[in-house]
Amino acid sequence: MKPAAFGYLAPGTVDEAVAALAGAGGRASVLAGGQSLILEMHYRRSRPGLVVDINGVRGLDRLWVDGGALHAGALVRHRVFESPQVAPGPLGRLLSLVVVNIAHPPIRALGTMAGSVAWAHPAAEWCAVAVALDAGVELRGPGGTRVVGAGDYFHGHHRTARLPEEMITAVRLPLLGDATGVAFAEHRRTHASFAQIAVVVTLAVLDGVIAEARVGLANAADRPVRAHAAERSLVGSSPRDDRLFDRAGRLAAERDADPLARPYADVEYQRQVIAVLVGRALRQAYADHGGARR
């Protein structure tokens, strides 16, 4: 199919882009990598009256560290995160583990982290990273800039706190301390499929005790999920007790997740996958931290 007719604008600045969004009465869509939007327009599931192509806006491809966070501008493409050097310490390692699970190289060359966060698909790996790390989503509207924490940003399947006249200018990912182990685990039907379930874990261990655990789940509900019950069960315990990780996996599956039945996976099956993947990712994060050697 071909897209429905639409207007096209290629602004040179963020202010021009925001003015165009504000003037379109909710009928404009930002075009970043186009790896979701163009497809949706072709299927006519998306019919924007105006496409605001931000690819010519200077400065949006910047990636920088400031105030304890990595700031990824709205045009930073997925593939940039393939190098663990993209961010200092464990954060760079985590992002490089995650990104190779997103689609395949041509899509990673064009698609953007901010576009993924804007699109807010529950199965998107970056959205699970955002909730796990409590990333800040930087939104620019006609009244200025506001930053919304990922915990408040995702409202449901493709639903977020972003207003139609706002665009994401950057995603802010907090840096992780050196004593943090990181891991990512994903289950999908084929190599090219979206995640059936994906799990992002960070584990900070100090003096033999888990000081902080962060667990993010993709496709385990109608939005990305932070597994708070699983995290609480870990903090203050010794990671040498291996049963801890399986218990956290079960809590994530039973208390934190709210999976929807799918043609290839009923709810019971998905809870089983979540429990297994969370336990596995926690063990991997502990090993990444240095495990019993520290």
Ligand SMILES: Cc1cc2nc3c(=O)[nH]c(=O)nc-3n(C[C@H](O)[C@H](O)[C@H](O)COP(=O)(O)OP(=O)(O)OC[C@H]3O[C@@H](n4cnc5c(N)ncnc54)[C@H](O)[C@@H]3O)c2cc1C
């Ligand atoms: C075959 C295929 C496989 C894929 N597999 C995966 C996968 O495994 N995991 C995964 O996470 N993704 C996957 N994707 C999606 C891909 O990651 C997209 O790149 C991503 O979802 C959107 O990023 P984009 O930059 O291409 O955004 P676009 O397609 O340009 O935009 C997507 C949506 O976000 C809005 N938007 C984009 N940027 C902004 C902004 N700065 N401010 C406000 N709104 C904005 C657009 O208006 C649109 O509604 C796949 C895509 C394809 C085609």
